[in-house]
Amino acid sequence: MRRILVTSALPYANGHIHIGHLVEYLQTDIWVRFQKLRGQRCVYICADDTHGTAIMIRARQEELGEEELIARMKRAHIDDFAGFDIEFDHYGSTNSQATREVCEEIWTALRKAGLIDEREVTQLYDAQAGTFLADRFVKGTCLKCNAPNQYGDSCDKCGAHYSPTDLIDPVSTLSNTKPEIRTADHLFVNIEKLHGFLDQWTQGEKHLQPEVANYLKGHFLCEPLRDWDVSRPAPYFGFEIPDSPGNYWYVWFDAPIGYIGSTVEWCQKHDERFDDWWRSPETEIHHFIGKDIIYFHTLFWPTMLKAAGFNLPEKVHIHGFLTVGGEKMSKSKGTFILASTFLDHLDPSYLRYYYASKLTARMDDIDLNFEEFVAKVNADMVGNIVNLASRTARFAGQTGLSAEYPDDGGLFAKAAADGQAIAEAYESGDFARAIRIIMAAGDRANQYVEQQAPWKLAKDPTKTDRLRDVCTVGLNLFRQLAVYLAPVLPRLARQTGELLGDPIVSWDQSQTPLLGIVVNKFEHMMRRVDPRQVEAMVAASAEPAEDDSPPESIPFDNDAPLLAEPLAETIGFDEFAKVDLRVARVLSAEDVPGAKKLLKLTLGLGGDNRLNVFAGIKGVYKPEELVGRLVICAANLTPRKMKFGTSDGMIVAAGGGGGEVYLLAPDHGAKPGQRVH
RNA sequence: GGGCCCGUAGCUCAGCGGUUAGAGCAGGGGACUCAUAAUCCCUUGGUCGCAGGUUCGAUCCCUGCCGGGCCUACCA
Numbered sequence: 088m089r090r091i092l093v094t095s096a097l098p099y100a101n102g103h104i105h106i107g108h109l110v111e112y113l114q115t116d117i118w119v120r121f122q123k124l125r126g127q128r129c130v131y132i133c134a135d136d137t138h139g140t141a142i143m144i145r146a147r148q149e150e151l152g153e154e155e156l157i158a159r160m161k162r163a164h165i166d167d168f169a170g171f172d173i174e175f176d177h178y179g180s181t182n183s184q185a186t187r188e189v190c191e192e193i194w195t196a197l198r199k200a201g202l203i204d205e206r207e208v209t210q211l212y213d214a215q216a217g218t219f220l221a222d223r224f225v226k227g228t229c230l231k232c233n234a235p236n237q238y239g240d241s242c243d244k245c246g247a248h249y250s251p252t253d254l255i256d257p258v259s260t261l262s263n264t265k266p267e268i269r270t271a272d273h274l275f276v277n278i279e280k281l282h283g284f285l286d287q288w289t290q291g292e293k294h295l296q297p298e299v300a301n302y303l304k305g306h307f308l309c310e311p312l313r314d315w316d317v318s319r320p321a322p323y324f325g326f327e328i329p330d331s332p333g334n335y336w337y338v339w340f341d342a343p344i345g346y347i348g349s350t351v352e353w354c355q356k357h358d359e360r361f362d363d364w365w366r367s368p369e370t371e372i373h374h375f376i377g378k379d380i381i382y383f384h385t386l387f388w389p390t391m392l393k394a395a396g397f398n399l400p401e402k403v404h405i406h407g408f409l410t411v412g413g414e415k416m417s418k419s420k421g422t423f424i425l426a427s428t429f430l431d432h433l434d435p436s437y438l439r440y441y442y443a444s445k446l447t448a449r450m451d452d453i454d455l456n457f458e459e460f461v462a463k464v465n466a467d468m469v470g471n472i473v474n475l476a477s478r479t480a481r482f483a484g485q486t487g488l489s490a491e492y493p494d495d496g497g498l499f500a501k502a503a504a505d506g507q508a509i510a511e512a513y514e515s516g517d518f519a520r521a522i523r524i525i526m527a528a529g530d531r532a533n534q535y536v537e538q539q540a541p542w543k544l545a546k547d548p549t550k551t552d553r554l555r556d557v558c559t560v561g562l563n564l565f566r567q568l569a570v571y572l573a574p575v576l577p578r579l580a581r582q583t584g585e586l587l588g589d590p591i592v593s594w595d596q597s598q599t600p601l602l603g604i605v606v607n608k609f610e611h612m613m614r615r616v617d618p619r620q621v622e623a624m625v626a627a628s629a630e631p632a633e634d635d636s637p638p639e640s641i642p643f644d645n646d647a648p649l650l651a652e653p654l655a656e657t658i659g660f661d662e663f664a665k666v667d668l669r670v671a672r673v674l675s676a677e678d679v680p681g682a683k684k685l686l687k688l689t690l691g692l693g694g695d696n697r698l699n700v701f702a703g704i705k706g707v708y709k710p711e712e713l714v715g716r717l718v719i720c721a722a723n724l725t726p727r728k729m730k731f732g733t734s735d736g737m738i739v740a741a742g743g744g745g746g747e748v749y750l751l752a753p754d755h756g757a758k759p760g761q762r763v764h
Numbered sequence: 765g766g767g768c769c770c771g772u773a774g775c776u777c778a779g780c781g782g783u784u785a786g787a788g789c790a791g792g793g794g795a796c797u798c799a800u801a802a803u804c805c806c807u808u809g810g811u812c813g814c815a816g817g818u819u820c821g822a823u824c825c826c827u828g829c830c831g832g833g834c835c836u837a838c839c840a
Contacts, residue, residue, distance in 0.1 A: 542798035
């Protein structure tokens with residue numbers, strides 16, 4: 088029996104679980120359930136990741152203590168996971184005594200190994216907020232291309248990289264004040280000293296998927312590894328470093344240590360010896376993570392474990408991101424779906440199955456396509472698998488199952504033999520392959536039922552024995568598949584156990600038919616999905632950007648605007664069609680010296696097509712908040728000479744003028760140059 | 765700029781140095797009526813991104829190009 092410790096990446100206590108997170112937790116949960124079903128000793132450990140600047144800031148914004156914030160979020164996370172049948176053996180927190188102690192232990196080991204260096208670091212400091220600023224909390228003008236409103240580390244206009252201290256006119260996004268430059272002593276882990284070890288660990292012995300190993304080789308390991316800054320000066324929400332008062336461990340130092348800290352708690356609760364799990368050649372550690380945190384888990388983390396004498400991971404399983412409908416999840420499109428919203432509308436088994444049918448051992452992104460989602464749930468799960476039980480269990484309710492397994496033309500034996508390939512697929516993380524094999528077996532079983540036509544046998548009183556045999560085959564083929572699917576569909580496994588009075592607890596149950604038993608009353612095991620449920624879920628998730636979300640109820644609007652500006656006279660379509668309105672992107676916006684109301688805008692219609700437009704919106708919009716956004720412009724107006732230059736068109740806005748100007752904007756997805764019809 | 769990965773039927777994907785390249789869904793036709801309008805049978809559909817090379821033989825290996833995605837460390 089193998090001894091396996093499995094982790095998923097710790098969810099950050101700054102937000103709720105969404106369907107993107109669930110790719111990982113479901114993938115891990117399925118793998119863990121598979122191991123347990125196979126009889127392995129397997130423990131699934133996770134925890135909330137609770138430290139860092141973002142938590143500190145959020146707690147401040149919500150006027151909560153950090154402890155209260157992370158406690159609330161942990162409860163929410165646990166509920167979400169439970170709702171999807173994700174079963175941890177222990178769910179802890181990085182903000183725990185156990186994690187603190189392991190941090191200290193690893194820190195001491197790193198010191199002892201001479202891997203810690205101390206160096207001065209210059210950083211921006213927000214005096215008003217009283218904190219050093221991480222890069223993403225600073226905005227300013229790019230020193231290379233002068234693009235305004237760029238984050239602290241790099242410019243997304245020209246791609247330049249720089250230090251936030253080099254930004255022109257830096258502004259803290261926390262307080263909108265100008266930060267000052269301060270220096271502080273930081274502590275670094277000199278991981279270059281373990282370069283040789285990392286080369287060997289990442290490139291040999293299959294601890295990583297080949298594409299990950301290649302990526303690391305071509306990206307990090309081909310040059311000296313840079314030191315890793317693991318300390319942050321106060322104020323910081325985290326653990327203070329014992330031998331460096333006033334400094335705290337950076338959140339990414341203690342996050343993976345949370346795996347160990349959480350294991351310590353589990354050991355205490357279950358009277359297990361800690362060393363059996365993290366300091367034993369008998370134990371395999373398996374981490375499941377997303378491709379966004381590769382280097383923490385494949386470079387820094389092995390370094391820490393190696394230095395402190397803990398087990399190294401047997402394997403780091405890395406998955407890609409989730410897209411929805413081929414695009415990034417989007418709040419405004421309603422595809423940023425929270426776990427809790429999903430559960431409000433749909434059965435968690437649907438997502439478990441859908442993800443399983445798409446997940447492979449590679450770190451490819453997977454796409455959630457709603458049409459396919461509905462098709463797979465209805466065709467595979469209900470139409471194929473559950474249907475097997477549905478179409479035979481009722482007949483079998485009268486007769487029970489035969490005492491001996493009838494001749495089924497080798498179907499049971501074939502599916503039993505498939506177990507090997509299915510198990511290998513699960514083991515390697517290629518759940519999609521496992522599902523394909525299972526579905527093919529389901530197809531064969533449905534063909535069998537079709538050929539035997541139990542509904543005809545049922546009408547002939549002399550064929551009761553034959554009917555019982557056919558149902559015995561049908562239900563056993565179904566049960567076999569329920570066993571194979573048990574890691575993915577624990578509820579279906581439980582229901583199958585109840586139907587046949589024999590709980591599914593072991594993979595081996597797929598190898599022997601169940602005979603001579605009574606079949607309980609059949610009840611629906613899984614509902615078909617109605618596409619309208621999916622639509623409702625998307626609608627409930629839609630949260631248009633900014634503040635123009637649809638109100639709960641339709642508000643009453645008075646007629647003042649219409650009175651102020653009555654409808655114009657009726658025109659024909661032809662006249663309307665003469666106006667060529669286009670989507671345009673504001674490429675630049677600047678004050679016009681001497682003008683009271685005008686801003687000078689350069690509008691891009693895609694490619695090199697540009698319009699210069701003077702717009703009377705000064706004082707309502709600031710130039711910097713216009714740059715980059717999409718507007719609608721009248722593009723075929725005769726150019727008009729104005730005092731400050733020629734205007735090639737107009738941008739379209741609502742409002743009665745004065746301070747009331749509301750620029751119109753297309754919904755997300757519109758492209759510059761598209762005509763408005 | 766550099767790196768990693770991908771490009772196979774309308775869609776999602778299998779496959780793989782060797783007979784006529786597969787599945788599911790979608791489309792077309794038929795059967796059945798036990799089952800959650802489920803199931804079964806038949807069927808339409810592909811110059812395996814493009815161009816070279818290696819080979820007796822390439823969708824599969826190599827090179828180049830085109831197209832797409834992601835990453836590019838003291839942000840996560």
